[in-house]
Amino acid sequence: MPKVQTTLLATVVAGALIGASVHAATMVDPALSDYKPVSGIAGNLKSIGSDSLNNLMTLWAEGFQAQYPNVRIEIEGKGSSTAPVALIGGTAQFGPMSRPMKSKEIEDFEAKYGYKPLPIRAAVDALAVYVHKDNPIECLSLQQVDAIFSKTRNGGLDKDIKTWGDVGLTGEWASLPISLYGRNSASGTYGYFKEVALFNGDYKDEVKEQPGSSTVVQGVASDKAGIGYSGVGYKTADVRSVPLKATADGQCFDAVAEHATSGDYPIARFLYIYVNKNPNQALDPLRGEFIRFVYSKPGQEAVVKDGYFPVTAGFAAEDLAVFGLN
Numbered sequence: 001m002p003k004v005q006t007t008l009l010a011t012v013v014a015g016a017l018i019g020a021s022v023h024a025a026t027m028v029d030p031a032l033s034d035y036k037p038v039s040g041i042a043g044n045l046k047s048i049g050s051d052s053l054n055n056l057m058t059l060w061a062e063g064f065q066a067q068y069p070n071v072r073i074e075i076e077g078k079g080s081s082t083a084p085v086a087l088i089g090g091t092a093q094f095g096p097m098s099r100p101m102k103s104k105e106i107e108d109f110e111a112k113y114g115y116k117p118l119p120i121r122a123a124v125d126a127l128a129v130y131v132h133k134d135n136p137i138e139c140l141s142l143q144q145v146d147a148i149f150s151k152t153r154n155g156g157l158d159k160d161i162k163t164w165g166d167v168g169l170t171g172e173w174a175s176l177p178i179s180l181y182g183r184n185s186a187s188g189t190y191g192y193f194k195e196v197a198l199f200n201g202d203y204k205d206e207v208k209e210q211p212g213s214s215t216v217v218q219g220v221a222s223d224k225a226g227i228g229y230s231g232v233g234y235k236t237a238d239v240r241s242v243p244l245k246a247t248a249d250g251q252c253f254d255a256v257a258e259h260a261t262s263g264d265y266p267i268a269r270f271l272y273i274y275v276n277k278n279p280n281q282a283l284d285p286l287r288g289e290f291i292r293f294v295y296s297k298p299g300q301e302a303v304v305k306d307g308y309f310p311v312t313a314g315f316a317a318e319d320l321a322v323f324g325l326n
Contacts, residue, residue: 028300031313035067035296042070043286046092049076049083050188051212052231053096053271056123059302064293071286077212080188087276088112093287095274098125098188098231115279119272120319122294124309126232126255127193127267128241130220137169139243139252142266145197148178148227152201164225180207181219181228189213193229196267229267232260233307257309271308277323288325295320 047057054077061073076082076092083095084105101109101117109117129145131137140148144167146155153160161167165174182203183190194200210216213230220226221238232255235241243252246266259265273294277283283291293299295316303310320326 028297028304028310029313029316032295032297032300032316035293035298037067038285038289041068041286041289043072045071045073045094045286045290046086047073047075047094047096047273048078048086048092049094049096049274050080050098050271051077051183052080052098052125052187052189052233053077053122053273054212055233056271056302056306056308057094057096059306060290060294060299063298063302064290067293068289079184079186080191081186083274084109084117087117087274090276093275094290096122097272097274098269099192100270100272101274109276113276113278117274118277118322119274120291120294120323121270121311121315122273123271123300123303124260124311125269125271126260126265126309127189127197127229127269128232128235128255129197129227129229129244129267130217130235130239131227131242132220132224133238133240134224135164135169135240136173137164137167137242139245140167141245141248141250142197142199143248145244146199146201149180149182149193149203149207149229150198150201151204152198154199154201176225178227179223179225180204181216181223181226182207182209183213183216183230184209184211189229189231192269193267197229231308235307260309275323283323283325288323291323292320292325 057075061075065071080097080099083097084101086092087095088109106116143155143157147153147157147161162177164176164178213234216228216230217234217236217239220228241255243254244266245252253259253265255265260268300310317326
């Protein structure tokens with residue numbers, strides 16, 4: 001397996017998902033349970049964290065509140081790095097993140113509470129590389145993506161890529177300078193793209209950092225020479241995702257469910273929700289039922305509705321067991 005695919009998602013997910021039902025790649029796993037509401041659920045919840053998960057958290061909240069009118073859920077999405085701080089400070093019950101917590105973030109949490117935070121793997125995302133809808137580029141290798149976005153070129157390409165002609169486009173595109181769009185450093189998407197697509201290199205100074213995933217896509221949509229990265233759920237009709245290959249001589253795969261869940265698309269990842277759960281205490285019913293809802297059929301249908309890929313019943317059962325909810 002190429003180095004770029006030995007990411008958290010590929011190493012942890014690929015084997016299990018390849019063997020899962022084919023339906024899991026294109027639709028909600030039929031083995032997932034319908035959600036059955038219980039009595040006595042009321043109260044307030046707050047979610048602070050990933051912008052990439054903002055829309056999905058909103059869909060889950062709306063679906064959950066439809067079952068429980070006496071529940072209020074507030075959602076704040078300013079970047080994955082805000083989730084650990086909020087959980088440590090007790091200002092949020094849920095910390096959605098588009099990347100795993102860093103060791104320092106876990107250590108800081110454990111220093112306060114004496115145990116580690118627990119994540120649920122709520123959805124699968126393919127991090128797409130977007131270009132303007134009129135851009136004819138057919139495929140890019142990760143090494144080319146690195147040379148487009150990074151000044152360090154840790155991927156090994158021997159020259160910088162500055163124009164669309166440098167990746168083989170001709171005619172009016174040949175001399176057109178590539179215009180770069182990306183996320184800011186508070187974003188888990190920024191960090192994940194840096195790790196996998198930039199081979200832990202450094203972004204070019206000319207990357208136009210955006211405060212949210214949707215504004216990256218909007219920037220590319222309004223800029224014929226633009227290229228940017230964002231979750232596949234933010235795709236619009238004004239941009240197109242570029243098929244990617246892990247190595248120069250590899251095969252190109254687009255950011256679709258089949259290739260993301262098989263591990264063939266080289267920039268795929270879990271989307272997480274972190275929770276503060278004392279291992280010596282049962283989870284309170286309010287948070288527990290919300291997690292059950294996320295892993296129900298309607299919860300994973302919301303994942304599909306938002307453009308991400310659902311997890312299998314097997315993954316749902318594993319995480320529910322960790323939280324004592326099975």
